[in-house]
Amino acid sequence: MASKVLVLYYSRTGNTRRMAEFVADGAKAAGGNVTLKEVENANAEELLDYEAIILGSPVYYGSMAAEMKNLLDESVEFHGKLDGKVGAAFASSANIGGGNETTILDMLNAMLIHGMVIQGNPAGDHYGPVSIGAPDERVKKQCRELGRRTVQLANRLAAGAGRG
Amino acid sequence: MASKVLVLYYSRTGNTRRMAEFVADGAKAAGGNVTLKEVENANAEELLDYEAIILGSPVYYGSMAAEMKNLLDESVEFHGKLDGKVGAAFASSANIGGGNETTILDMLNAMLIHGMVIQGNPAGDHYGPVSIGAPDERVKKQCRELGRRTVQLANRLAAGAGRG
Amino acid sequence: MASKVLVLYYSRTGNTRRMAEFVADGAKAAGGNVTLKEVENANAEELLDYEAIILGSPVYYGSMAAEMKNLLDESVEFHGKLDGKVGAAFASSANIGGGNETTILDMLNAMLIHGMVIQGNPAGDHYGPVSIGAPDERVKKQCRELGRRTVQLANRLAAGAGRG
Amino acid sequence: MASKVLVLYYSRTGNTRRMAEFVADGAKAAGGNVTLKEVENANAEELLDYEAIILGSPVYYGSMAAEMKNLLDESVEFHGKLDGKVGAAFASSANIGGGNETTILDMLNAMLIHGMVIQGNPAGDHYGPVSIGAPDERVKKQCRELGRRTVQLANRLAAGAGRG
Numbered sequence: 001m002a003s004k005v006l007v008l009y010y011s012r013t014g015n016t017r018r019m020a021e022f023v024a025d026g027a028k029a030a031g032g033n034v035t036l037k038e039v040e041n042a043n044a045e046e047l048l049d050y051e052a053i054i055l056g057s058p059v060y061y062g063s064m065a066a067e068m069k070n071l072l073d074e075s076v077e078f079h080g081k082l083d084g085k086v087g088a089a090f091a092s093s094a095n096i097g098g099g100n101e102t103t104i105l106d107m108l109n110a111m112l113i114h115g116m117v118i119q120g121n122p123a124g125d126h127y128g129p130v131s132i133g134a135p136d137e138r139v140k141k142q143c144r145e146l147g148r149r150t151v152q153l154a155n156r157l158a159a160g161a162g163r164g
Numbered sequence: 165m166a167s168k169v170l171v172l173y174y175s176r177t178g179n180t181r182r183m184a185e186f187v188a189d190g191a192k193a194a195g196g197n198v199t200l201k202e203v204e205n206a207n208a209e210e211l212l213d214y215e216a217i218i219l220g221s222p223v224y225y226g227s228m229a230a231e232m233k234n235l236l237d238e239s240v241e242f243h244g245k246l247d248g249k250v251g252a253a254f255a256s257s258a259n260i261g262g263g264n265e266t267t268i269l270d271m272l273n274a275m276l277i278h279g280m281v282i283q284g285n286p287a288g289d290h291y292g293p294v295s296i297g298a299p300d301e302r303v304k305k306q307c308r309e310l311g312r313r314t315v316q317l318a319n320r321l322a323a324g325a326g327r328g
Numbered sequence: 329m330a331s332k333v334l335v336l337y338y339s340r341t342g343n344t345r346r347m348a349e350f351v352a353d354g355a356k357a358a359g360g361n362v363t364l365k366e367v368e369n370a371n372a373e374e375l376l377d378y379e380a381i382i383l384g385s386p387v388y389y390g391s392m393a394a395e396m397k398n399l400l401d402e403s404v405e406f407h408g409k410l411d412g413k414v415g416a417a418f419a420s421s422a423n424i425g426g427g428n429e430t431t432i433l434d435m436l437n438a439m440l441i442h443g444m445v446i447q448g449n450p451a452g453d454h455y456g457p458v459s460i461g462a463p464d465e466r467v468k469k470q471c472r473e474l475g476r477r478t479v480q481l482a483n484r485l486a487a488g489a490g491r492g
Numbered sequence: 493m494a495s496k497v498l499v500l501y502y503s504r505t506g507n508t509r510r511m512a513e514f515v516a517d518g519a520k521a522a523g524g525n526v527t528l529k530e531v532e533n534a535n536a537e538e539l540l541d542y543e544a545i546i547l548g549s550p551v552y553y554g555s556m557a558a559e560m561k562n563l564l565d566e567s568v569e570f571h572g573k574l575d576g577k578v579g580a581a582f583a584s585s586a587n588i589g590g591g592n593e594t595t596i597l598d599m600l601n602a603m604l605i606h607g608m609v610i611q612g613n614p615a616g617d618h619y620g621p622v623s624i625g626a627p628d629e630r631v632k633k634q635c636r637e638l639g640r641r642t643v644q645l646a647n648r649l650a651a652g653a654g655r656g
Contacts, residue, residue, distance in 0.1 A: 060233075060236070060237045060240070061233075061236045061237065061239070061240075061273070061274035061277050061278070062270070062273035062274050062276075062277050063227055063228075063233065063270050063273070063274065064227075064233075065233075065237060066230045066231075066233040066234035066236075066237045067230075069224075069225075069227065069228075069229075069230040069233050070230035070234075072224070072225045072230075073224045073225065073229060073230045075225070076224070076225070098277075099273065099277055102270075102273055106226070106227050106266075106270060109225070109226035109227065109263065109266055110225035110226050110227065112226070113225050113226050113262075113263055114225070
């Protein structure tokens with residue numbers, strides 16, 4: 001029973017899109033049933049259909065793009081219904097200290113407010129993958145690993161549901 | 165020579181608007197030349213016209229409303245030109261631990277990325293005024309004080325410009 | 329098979345201690361095998377013995393007390409071994425906008441870096457319980473709920489382990 | 493009349509120390525009267541002697557080292573007396589997404605709570621310089637620039653004092 005995973009991203013330059021593809025690859029390789037989607041083509045109600053939601057955004061002034069924020073703002077209509085789902089995030093930035101961590105945490109905080117379950121990574125990019133400019137091999141590995149770990153956590157929670 | 169101050173806010177319920185009015189009152193009482201405006205009626209270019217910019221937003225999933233974020237995203241066209249201006253922020257929330265500090269810091273971080281100058285307050289709400297529900301007397305005082313301190317800092321920077 | 333839960337706190341005035349007791353009560357009521365401990369009496373190695381770790385600190389300049397941070401700094405010796413455990417946090421502050429959210433997120437971020445699993449709460453204090461001054465009935469309820477939800481998540485993860 | 497600047501750091505591997513030296517060099521080149529000091533050799537009262545305080549720490553679990561936090565915790569004795577001073581921060585990390593921004597913001601938040609004045613940088617590392625491993629030329633430039641901008645801001649505030 002594969003966990004349903006949504007990888008939702010916003011991208012202008014294509015850097016965040018490539019990260020999203022790597023995350024989706026990693027999630028598929030781990031057995032996830034993965035949907036890859038641009039945020040412009042999604043609505044808040046769709047979030048209910050997945051066991052895990054992974055958000056990706058470029059870094060705009062230290063937080064997620066307004067287009068992604070807009071979807072989250074609209075998700076208030078379903079407040080409480082994402083409780084217990086798995087969440088994760090990644091970001092693409094121009095500079096090393098350019099606001100990439102604050103952007104990832106911005107998305108993770110929104111997920112916590114929804115009651116979602118998030119997990120860090122003790123190796124590499126701890127809060128979520130960060131790309132400085134175009135994704136390189138290091139970023140590819142971090143993204144695939146995020147996909148894998150997210151599926152693993154969603155599977156574990158699904159298997160334990162009702163048995164806790 | 166009064167510092168030009170913009171108080172820019174987004175409000176649906178009216179709580180953030182009332183905070184904005186209190187902030188504007190405090191800034192005027194301190195001698196500021198104050199413009200109070202809803203973000204829907206503003207554009208990014210206007211930010212260049214002020215010595216100090218104070219942003220206010222309701223707390224939506226732990227960060228500023230998409231409407232406010234949209235203006236900041238568009239301000240990238242003027243990146244570098246806000247360097248050295250004064251910034252400040254305030255937020256209106258439903259709960260005590262509902263994301264109000266993260267919302268204020270979300271706006272302050274954006275201002276830091278623009279190179280702006282921000283100041284905390286050693287008394288009361290340290291990062292910026294927080295209202296839980298409708299603004300009460302405590303919040304009114306915090307907001308007026310934010311207006312006052314912002315004008316004071318802007319004046320001090322203006323007086324010191326070119327003499328540093 | 330009850331999940332082992334550690335509630336670890338630092339307290340000078342007693343406010344954080346009372347919060348810790350409420351959290352422990354909630355965790356026990358949910359069937360957890362709970363240990364309540366002051367950070368001065370704990371060492372980093374003990375963290376390995378629990379399925380869930382809940383940290384509580386007063387708000388000192390927007391982040392956890394140095395005494396709590398010291399234990400986390402020492403936990404680097406066991407880096408990687410807390411991966412997959414459940415984490416949660418709470419804080420006690422003097423003011424509403426006094427740094428309580430940043431203090432809780434400071435502890436949660438440390439747990440994410442350890443690879444731990446955290447969950448927000450869609451109702452009430454989203455990131456973790458916040459007390460302004462001495463804990464009142466509202467805070468008591470938030471704390472008990474944090475204990476309950478943490479045990480529930482730990483149980484679910486334990487039941488799903490190896491089955492994901 | 494040169495502004496008095498304190499560069500205060502904690503360093504085990506020497507990476508943060510080298511950053512501190514670069515920051516101090518930049519501040520001196522800008523005409524600052526600079527003191528460079530390890531946090532182990534400083535006490536909270538000394539903070540009162542400077543117009544600008546720049547803190548540097550390695551990234552330990554997403555926030556400043558306990559040794560630095562301890563000094564800030566002790567600074568509560570002088571709460572209110574740092575109001576209006578200039579603050580800045582930098583951090584040294586092992587990974588790109590390893591918690592370096594959250595560490596810098598941890599220190600900046602503490603300074604805001606003291607009522608201090610901070611400024612971001614529209615170019616490069618926006619919140620403060622970040623080194624991934626040993627400082628390279630990029631980091632050296634960012635650190636020198638932080639020193640320069642901090643002195644410039646302190647001078648401007650000093651020149652404008654009492655004239656705002």
